[in-house]
Amino acid sequence: MNRKLMGAVVAAILAAAPALAEFPEKDLQGIVMWGAGGSTDTVMRSVTPHAEEVLGSDVIIQNMTGGVGAIATKYVFAQKPDGYTLLLGAENPQLYKVMGLGELDYSDFIPINVLARGVPVIVANNDAPFDTFTEMVDYVSAHPNEVKFGTTGPGGLPSTVTAMLSSKLELPVTEVPYDGDGPAITALQSGAIHVVPVVMGVAIEHVKAGRVKPIALIDVEPNPLMPDLPPITEEYPDFATYLPWGPFFGVFVKKGTPDEAVEKLKEAFAAGAENQEFKDLMAARGYSIMNISGDEAVQFLEKYQSVTSWLVHDAGIAKTSPEEFDIPRP
């Protein structure tokens, strides 16, 4: 009897031993490349608790801001590729090369999960003398440089969308830079600027309250949150070459991370992205859930990089041509 019990204990220990060595053995570190309270931060803080359940350890989230996220990217790249340091990032690194912000981009990392994509909308001040996209284009060409467009600096979403529009249309506007989409939509309501392209999540509550008016949806299909707003491709099919396009949020680890860790993390964050609470949260803010990894994610990241790099290059705001980095033209 005693011997049997001993045997069982030994067997249990032997069975447990490999389990103990399984990833993760300790807490993970999650580096958010934008500040606390921003959209990247809130998305990451809402998905991580669900992923933690699968991982069985905590992900200590830390914000490391600066250099349009390049400082966080560089930091994670400098760590050991053991899967314990996650880069919780947005789309920004895909532009670092052409904007002269460094040599890194997401091709130096393994995408664990590209969680969601934002849909850009163009919103205008309620007093602006146009209500539709076509009216706006007409008004702008009749009053060159008088309409003020908000931006968040070169390479940000507003400037990229504006570059996208100017690549196909004559659009002489004055671009006024702000610190982020939040301050820009505030300035829109104060009348300091007339128009700003932003991600839907930033605009939706202000549109609902009637404080700003939506002008265009930069996507190929209508959005359930703004069903009355036609996608821009309906009237301007030319834009389909760029679309669907939008900023995204993803979880990354450095290239060279062992497969075992990568697989475990993929499983955890896929479960996180599947969580109903997280899905509801994202839907309410107008984000489309993507939940992709592996080759699919790599393709998405490459398309984003190709479209955006060439747009900013053609708009004259890139420091280096995408050609130098073998980024193909879309």
Next chain:
Amino acid sequence: MIDALQNLTIAWFDPSLLMLVALGTFAGIYVGAIPGLSVTMAVSILISFTFSWDVYEALSLMVGIYMGGVYGGSRTAILLNIPGAPSAIATALDGYPLAQKGLAGEAIGLSTTMSAVGGLLGILVLAFAAPAVSEFALTFQPRDYMLLAILGILLVGSLSGESLTKGIFAGALGLLIGTVGLDPLTAQERFTFGVVELWGGISFVAVMIGMFGVAEALIQLRELEMAAVKQTISRIVPRWSDVRKYLPLSLQTSAIGVLIGALPGTGGDIAALMAYDHAKRVTKDPDVPFGEGAKEGLVAPETANNAAIGGAFIPMITLGIPGDAVTAIIIGALFIHGLNPGPMLMIEKPDMFWFIVGALLLANVFMLIFGLTGIRIFTRIVEMPRAVLIPLILMLSIVGAFAVNNSITDVYWMLGFGILGYFMKLYGYQVGPVILGVILSRLIDENWRRAIISDQESLPRLFQGIVTSPLSLVLFIAVVLIFVSQTPLWAALMKPFRTKRTPPPDA
């Protein structure tokens, strides 16, 4: 109305919420008191921590930490001349001299009471005038922010001590430090010399901790043998007559606090400095000169920074636009808890509004209670032998500087600025204007450029905009008046009117 009252008192009668607000306020006071541990950081940690909680519980804790933290910064400012938080910089100017006279207990008592008065006024404005104030805050254009920042820069006159020239030099140094990093508008590198670590700029908190904490410790090392100041703690709760005497001033400074707090992009730090300057301007005959322990100089920033809390919540709740860094994080928290912060929040969920007002009121009461108890133990800190105190300050400074961004680079910056601050103090340069410059650098830089870009880079158009907008015009006139009043020209003009009174020492 009854609904509102019910929601207002949710946190008052629910024992667990009551405890959470109390706990938050208590923790906030210590977070605020330790330089480097900021309310912003504490609240962002709480987002993850309270993820699975009910939204009321999470908010109770956050509101408590916010209220306690803004107040807590005054503790170390008064006792050690190290502001625990940027909003307590102005508090150190007259609070520390009071502690050196052995009146630390009285100073803390007064600052606590006045913080509560300011906090209360801020909350009242939030409760009764939020929509109007937020609409007013929204009318501020880039040129108005620019004028406001210029108004702020003129505070150098109040902060430079004996020599205005040295003050201007220090302020300019601060402005320069603030420009290091990627240009916020164009992402061009400025003064980075190709070093990526400099892209994010020089951490403002590292500068503050170095210039105040380390520089102060180094100065005290020169007088190692000097006995510590014995503190007399006969009075902690201020006299009613004192409170009444400072009430008119605190009403004015609270108004400054609420407005600056409500403006997106400016917060309690600028509010407190502006309030200090205002107090200096309106107090004709202080019992003790400013900078040597004037109680007005303590009352003004402490009321203003706590009033700025109510102010910061105004655009946050009514429009979903954060009034400062902390409310920006609270917006994120609301979002994670399934709410949609924005202009619809007040309409769809008025209970949230009244709940926040109620929790703020509660936190204000707890702040008063926790603030007034335990002062005796705190003042012992100043009585510690220097050989113990100075290493303690240095250790706190290093930990604090590291904690801001978990970056060792910040620690080196902090130490570097500490040594620079030491030599500046030694040669009669005040460090206050440096910090002022760093705080305002970005505000003035961005908004000047935004204003001029908006007017198609034409100065006449910008000027036309200023004179045709009533708000800009008022700000512009204030800038001109305050500037002229600090020049010898003003003294000459005013001579016929001032036969009896001597001109203020800073004129």
